[in-house]
Amino acid sequence: MAQQNEVVILVCDDEPHIVQVVSAKLRNAGYKVCTAADGDESLECAVRVRPTLVVTDYQMPGLSGVEVARRLKQRPETAATPLLLLTARGLSLDRSELTDTNIRAVMCKPFSPREILATVEQLIAASGGVGRTAATASVSGGMGN
Amino acid sequence: MPAVLQPTSNVHRSAGLPDAEAFATICGRWRPLGAWLAIWDASGSSVALDESGPRFWPTCWRSDAGLRDALAATARESVQAFEAAGCSVRVVHGCTEMPGIATIVVPIRQRARLGGVCLANVLTDPARDKDAWQRFCDRRRLDHAAVRRMLDRIPIRPAGELVALGEMLASDVTQVAAGAERQAEMDDVVRNLDNAYEEINLQYWLSSELSLSAETEPLLRRVGMELLPVCRARGVVFLRPERPRTGPADFSVQGPMLAAVGCDSIPNDALRRLAEQIFDNVNEDTKLMIFNEAAQNPEFAWASAWLRHAVALPMQYRQRALGLMLAINCTDEGDFTSVEVQLLRSVADRVGAFLHKQQLYDDLSELLLGLLDSLINSIDAKDPYTCGHSERVAFLSRRLAEVIGLGPVESQRVYLAGLLHDVGKIGVPDAILLKPGRLTPEEFEVLKQHPAIGARILSRVPRVQDLLPGVLHHHERMDGRGYPQGLAGSNIPRLARILCLVDSLDAMTTTRTYRSFLPPRVAIAEVRRCSGTQFDPVLAEALLALDVPALLAEAHEFAGSVLPGRDADPAAAGPPALRPGSFAARPIFNREMFAAQVTQW
Numbered sequence: 065m066a067q068q069n070e071v072v073i074l075v076c077d078d079e080p081h082i083v084q085v086v087s088a089k090l091r092n093a094g095y096k097v098c099t100a101a102d103g104d105e106s107l108e109c110a111v112r113v114r115p116t117l118v119v120t121d122y123q124m125p126g127l128s129g130v131e132v133a134r135r136l137k138q139r140p141e142t143a144a145t146p147l148l149l150l151t152a153r154g155l156s157l158d159r160s161e162l163t164d165t166n167i168r169a170v171m172c173k174p175f176s177p178r179e180i181l182a183t184v185e186q187l188i189a190a191s192g193g194v195g196r197t198a199a200t201a202s203v204s205g206g207m208g209n
Numbered sequence: 210m211p212a213v214l215q216p217t218s219n220v221h222r223s224a225g226l227p228d229a230e231a232f233a234t235i236c237g238r239w240r241p242l243g244a245w246l247a248i249w250d251a252s253g254s255s256v257a258l259d260e261s262g263p264r265f266w267p268t269c270w271r272s273d274a275g276l277r278d279a280l281a282a283t284a285r286e287s288v289q290a291f292e293a294a295g296c297s298v299r300v301v302h303g304c305t306e307m308p309g310i311a312t313i314v315v316p317i318r319q320r321a322r323l324g325g326v327c328l329a330n331v332l333t334d335p336a337r338d339k340d341a342w343q344r345f346c347d348r349r350r351l352d353h354a355a356v357r358r359m360l361d362r363i364p365i366r367p368a369g370e371l372v373a374l375g376e377m378l379a380s381d382v383t384q385v386a387a388g389a390e391r392q393a394e395m396d397d398v399v400r401n402l403d404n405a406y407e408e409i410n411l412q413y414w415l416s417s418e419l420s421l422s423a424e425t426e427p428l429l430r431r432v433g434m435e436l437l438p439v440c441r442a443r444g445v446v447f448l449r450p451e452r453p454r455t456g457p458a459d460f461s462v463q464g465p466m467l468a469a470v471g472c473d474s475i476p477n478d479a480l481r482r483l484a485e486q487i488f489d490n491v492n493e494d495t496k497l498m499i500f501n502e503a504a505q506n507p508e509f510a511w512a513s514a515w516l517r518h519a520v521a522l523p524m525q526y527r528q529r530a531l532g533l534m535l536a537i538n539c540t541d542e543g544d545f546t547s548v549e550v551q552l553l554r555s556v557a558d559r560v561g562a563f564l565h566k567q568q569l570y571d572d573l574s575e576l577l578l579g580l581l582d583s584l585i586n587s588i589d590a591k592d593p594y595t596c597g598h599s600e601r602v603a604f605l606s607r608r609l610a611e612v613i614g615l616g617p618v619e620s621q622r623v624y625l626a627g628l629l630h631d632v633g634k635i636g637v638p639d640a641i642l643l644k645p646g647r648l649t650p651e652e653f654e655v656l657k658q659h660p661a662i663g664a665r666i667l668s669r670v671p672r673v674q675d676l677l678p679g680v681l682h683h684h685e686r687m688d689g690r691g692y693p694q695g696l697a698g699s700n701i702p703r704l705a706r707i708l709c710l711v712d713s714l715d716a717m718t719t720t721r722t723y724r725s726f727l728p729p730r731v732a733i734a735e736v737r738r739c740s741g742t743q744f745d746p747v748l749a750e751a752l753l754a755l756d757v758p759a760l761l762a763e764a765h766e767f768a769g770s771v772l773p774g775r776d777a778d779p780a781a782a783g784p785p786a787l788r789p790g791s792f793a794a795r796p797i798f799n800r801e802m803f804a805a806q807v808t809q810w
Binding site for chain 1: 400410413439
């Protein structure tokens with residue numbers, strides 16, 4: 065479990081290259097990073113590690129990124145964990161999928177790692193750690209809704 | 210005495226040797242077997258040793274120069290042996306004078322290259338010989354009892370298994386080193402991937418944002434802003450030379466600075482001079498030029514105060530350079546590398562193609578504008594009495610359109626219709642058009658053809674089709690007694706009703722071949738009298754709500770003409786002299802006007 069004041073980010077994607085690029089960017093920026101390759105592993109890891117933020121792909125085998133977000137919100141220990149969702153360009157999401165969960169930002173692939181880092185920094189600053197109540201979801205990138 | 214090395218403090222990953230963490234892992238695995246490990250690189254320098262091993266070894270290493278020399282000599286010998294023959298394990302007995310010590314030496318290979326050797330000191334059976342150790346300690350003036358206590362904690366290996374142990378060690382070390390190498394490669398791949406993602410993202414952005422627009426400079430400034438954080442440059446500059454039809458491009462004459470981002474401290478003249486200097490060396494095959502040591506380059510001595518690195522990329526289309534993109538000075542101490550250059554190249558290509566399209570587009574729009582200009586100038590050339598009439602009608606119609614609530618784009622279309630409404634007069638014989646006094650009914654029938662002729666003239670001009678109803682019907686009347694079709698009321702297109710009203714207003718207030726001008730107040734009364742019969746009453750009301758005399762004065766000023774009767778100048782009131790060849794064509798359409806319509810076209 066993450067120690068007090070330590071920012072741990074869980075990066076989850078079934079595509080290893082995405083995981084590698086995102087986690088390298090975050091590690092180089094000084095964050096502690098743990099990784100998962102699918103939704104189930106992500107859920108298990110999130111409950112065990114209690115990350116400050118989860119960066120997750122939307123489409124994965126098994127649990128989708130949105131489903132992970134829903135389940136994290138149901139569990140008391142991760143009920144406030146914010147998420148950054150990565151999706152394929154042009155994929156549309158239901159508003160409700162964002163408002164019912166702690167998905168605070170959506171970014172489209174192919175993304176700029178620099179922008180991912182900037183968004184992560186914003187979200188972490190905005191969340192001020194664990195325990196904040198839900199903010200409205202912000203959507204960036206060309207989402208088709 | 211050589212400096213005592215911190216364990217693994219200077220293990221070089223690049224040398225294909227295990228890094229500090231990996232070496233600690235290996236040492237941990239071999240300690241229980243009684244092996245004490247140390248690493249030498251291929252040049253024979255000691256780079257790491259197991260400081261956490263049984264105390265005996267670090268203690269001896271520090272205190273016993275003989276041990277250090279002996280191990281170093283064995284390491285160097287082994288490097289030579291491994292380089293000469295492809296053998297994988299050496300077991301050396303008695304390289305130190307310590308009784309019963311064997312040294313297993315294995316190569317650390319990365320691919321075919323020997324990165325170094327790993328030495329494992331172990332105790333074999335003869336190390337149990339207390340007398341031999343007593344003699345050794347006496348010779349070295351060591352406390353035998355203390356040495357014995359340390360030795361007793363180290364397991365003894367049978368001599369027969371040393372080769373097998375060596376083979377295991379070789380495999381272990383090689384795998385760990387290979388793992389480290391793979392990790393380094395992986396890091397490199399990830400770094401490149403990271404860059405590729407930035408590039409793809411930038412390309413996506415470019416493909417959605419680089420659209421034709423009249424405003425190249427702000428667009429390129431935004432390209433620069435997007436590019437700057439990913440290309441390791443402090444500044445990015447886009448320059449366009451004076452448009453070369455042939456011959457070398459010239460940045461100095463009028464070459465506009467298209468955009469510069471991150472170069473605030475560098476004067477524009479200096480950037481232009483740099484571009485000019487670099488561009489002299491650009492030919493059609495030049496893809497890019499990198500000046501990584503610009504400060505040392507005498508060619509750039511004049512710029513040495515601010516120039517450290519530059520990458521210059523001609524922005525080309527079909528091998529014709531349309532401009533130059535410069536990336537200036539790295540953000541860190543390093544140089545520009547192929548990674549940034551590739552990114553810059555792809556952006557320069559993209560911008561080059563864009564500039565080419567922009568140029569074609571500019572050419573086409575200038576052609577269209579020029580043709581429209583010549584059409585309108587043709588009417589003025591024919592009939593000096595109506596000189597400026599088209600522009601005044603255009604001006605007044607646009608004002609009326611705005612007043613009745615049409616949006617800026619639509620009002621601009623009304624303006625264009627005003628300019629073009631009388632082009633059909635080109636097809637009316639001069640004898641009729643310029644006849645002083647009243648026309649006969651037959652002559653009037655010919656004059657009445659001009660709206661239809663105008664619509665026909667314009668029928669094949671692209672992008673003005675929406676204006677044709679205005680041109681065709683600008684002489685229709687609300688009561689249906691107009692021409693050419695006798696349309697009435699709301700059957701007359703609104704554009705035509707607008708043109709009809711302001712056309713009449715301008716005609717009444719200027720002098721024609723067949724009569725003198727009417728003062729504005731008379732014209733106002735006439736508009737009011739004919740509202741509902743000739744003119745759309747709603748439009749007439751809107752017009753009369755304005756300050757008509759002031760509006761007319763404004764229209765004349767706009768068209769470069771003089772409102773008759775405004776001052777006492779009789780020349781202004783009377784018809785201008787018609788002299789062959791006296792006509793001077795004036796540009797009527799301008800770029801801004803055209804640009805305002807682009808979105809609609």
